[in-house]
Amino acid sequence: MRRRLLYILSFLFLVICGCSKKGSAIKQTLYSGEIRIAVDESLKPIMEEELQVYHAVTPEATIVPVYCSEVEAINLFLKDSVRLVIANRRLTDQEISSFHTRKFFPESIRFAIGxxxxxxxxxxxxxxxxxxxxxxxxxxxxxxxxxxxxxxxxxxxxxxxxxxxxxxxxxxxxxxxxxxxxxxxxxxxxxxxxxxxxxxxxxxxxxxxxxxxxxxxxxxxxxxxxxxxxxxxxxxxxxxxxxxxxxxxxxxxxxxxxxxxHDVFILINDPQGALPTGLMTFLTGDKGQRIILKSGLVPATQPVRLVNVKEDF
Known part of the structure; x- marks a missing residue:
């Protein structure tokens, strides 16, 4: 009887620990948690640089990028498989209507010029x-x-x-x-x-x-x-x-x-204002825009100073 009781207590302890770990794994804030994002493959170099710095300054957050075609990225977004996309276009009126029928209100935020x-x-x-x-x-x-x-x-x-x-x-x-x-x-x-x-x-x-x-x-x-x-x-x-x-x-x-x-956009659907919003804030803020400036693209949400370019013809 005593051994059986020990087995039951051990089982309950493992269940409680498992639930606790599961709960902590899915807990998400502006600066912590783990999410997948979809990125148009043509923008991979700039996003690799952005995420390297983002992970360094936000150690409790993990962003897993899915580099794919634009069509695949938008499809993942429409299916709610990701809450943030980096693409070379805005959402269309039809795509926005699809979200509105589900009571979601996504945004298309211009954050770079490419x-x-x-x-x-x-x-x-x-x-x-x-x-x-x-x-x-x-x-x-x-x-x-x-x-x-x-x-x-x-x-x-x-x-x-x-x-x-x-x-x-x-x-x-x-x-x-x-x-x-x-x-x-x-x-x-x-x-x-x-x-x-x-x-x-x-x-x-x-x-x-x-x-x-x-x-x-x-x-x-x-x-x-x-x-x-x-x-x-x-x-x-x-x-x-x-x-x-x-x-x-x-x-x-x-x-x-x-x-x-053409312009580059962040497409975001984050009704809870959690980690996708935190990443978007970083990308459009000073640090994220400085990375864009160094990458060869042009920042869209921060002022830039232009210099004359002299080409060797």
Missing amino acids: GIALITNRHNPDSLISKLQFRDILAGKIVNWSDLYPSSDLGRIQVVFDNPNSGTIRYAVDSICQGQTMATTLTAQKTNEEVIDYVSKTVEAMGIIGVNWVGNVGDSTRLSFNESVRVMRISDSSNPTVQNSFRPYQAYLALKKYPLT
Whole structure:
């Protein structure tokens, strides 16, 4: 009887301890707990830097990022699998209505200015293009390098994106093609890293990636680009010249002189005002915005000082 009583007491003790641990694991505040967030893969470099600092200054919080395509990230958000998303667009009216029917009121908060970059192989000497020419390439109206540059001895332009469901492709469809059907010859890898690798090995390739992937990680000033590829200059003019074309330097992103500039958003649905709100506050606050400034993008919620950029033409 005594042994049986000991067994029962031991069992109750384990149950109580288990419940206690379970309760502590799910306890969440502005500065503690554990959550998953979804991040458009094109924004991975900047979020890796943000989370490294965030975890250092908020040791009781654990953020588990899911790097995926924009479509996948938004789907996780709509299914309430994550409460915070980093993406290259706002929520649509239809998506907001979907939340409102469930009595949720999400927000789209602009927190950085980024864009997409066009990259070519280092052995391709031609790196000047107009936004209109880029549109014609996407639509299949320009197919060969010689159509852009008559003196080029390269063959077909091999256009490669990062992912079929990425925000980069959505931006190209919505903002560049503007209703025109994209060519069926365009191809996609899985990540921005794979695009850079492919372009660095393929002379006829033109890669389309997020601008925060083209920075030279060895340059703390962020005034140079990845040396394994060539970053193209782009012009809003139908007659592109060196003088009216721009690369995605921070100053040109901030002034919207670079033609392929777009905003970056935090999408948040946090009715309890817990850890997702704490992370959002960090990202839009002074520390988070300083990291954006150092990354090559442009802060959206803090003032910035612009300096003249002198390019080597």
